[in-house]
Amino acid sequence: MTAAPLVSVLLPVYNAGPYLAAALGSILRQDHSRLEIIAIDDGSTDNSLEILERCQKADSRISIVSRENRGLVATLNEGLALARGELVARMDADDVAYPWRLSRQVALFERRPELGFCGAGVDMLIRGRIARGKPDPVFQFGRIPVLAMFFTIFMHPTVVYNRKVIDDSVLHYDPIYRHAEDFDLFRRLAGRYPAAMMPENLVVYRVHEASVTSRHVKEMRRTHLRIVAENLER
Incomplete structure (x- = not known):
């Protein structure tokens, strides 16, 4: 019998104290148990590292890297380099x-x-209430390589990469596209590899003022438009 594949869960952490235990717990309780969590504390100034260390004592599947702040893109690439799963x-x-x-x-x-x-759909957690998301059929049945030129085709925290298919030299985030690093990576991957949008919601996406999306919405829009312009010029 073939062993279940190892899944490496890449978890960047920066001042996530109020929510981190819930996020970790939801991964540790997965019904696919053959996993590792690579938690990278990107210079948090709150109690995030303390929470990580407490959870690690209870479950050895958690690996922790703690260092000075380098930003999300550097953290994601560091996690990819450490990941052992296929x-x-x-x-x-x-x-x-x-x-x-x-x-x-x-x-x-x-x-x-x-x-x-x-990728997959998400439900939204807004002020303590869950709003059911409806996956857009365009991303399920449309031509993903074309859509990826204009849209961020998947919600980033729902994505799983298959390293048996994707070459390691391609699977990296580009620091040039800070705040839209997912859009850039997805467009590059979609041009080379098959992708699929799952027709179900697998993650609860928390909406709050301290999130990266809320704090950097203008920068995200500017970078997004820059990428679209690059795609149109090709």
């Missing part, structure tokens, strides 16, 4: 994964081993 899942420190998230995504890659990466 599948690498993204997770944000303020979100919550449903218990079946990883098993459903692993099953997709087992059914379709040619896939380079996949």
Whole structure:
């Protein structure tokens, strides 16, 4: 019997104290148990590292890197370099994964081993209430390589990369596109590898004022438009 694939869960952490335990707990309770969590504390000034160390004592599947602040892109690339799994899942420190998230995504890659990466839908957690998300059929049935030129095709914390398909030299985030590093990576990958949008919500995306999206929305829009312009010039 073939062993279940190892999934490396890449978890960047920066001042995520109020939400971190819930995010970690949701991964540790996955029904796909063959996983490792690579938690990189990017110079947090709150109690994030303390929470990570406490959780690590209870579950050895957590690996911790703690260092000075280098930003999200550097943190993501460091995590990719450390990941041992053939599948690498993204997770944000303020979100919550449903218990079946990883098993459903692993099953997709087992059914379709040619896939380079996949994403899924999300529910939104807004002021303590969950709003059910509706996956856009355009991203399920449309031509992903074309869509990826104009849109961020997947919610970043739902993505899983298949390293059996994607070359390691391609699987990296470009610091030039800070605040839209996911859009840039997805467009590059979609031009070379098959991708799929799962028709179900696997992550609860927390909406709050301290999130990266909320704090850098203008920069994200500017970089997004820059990438679209580059795509149109090609």
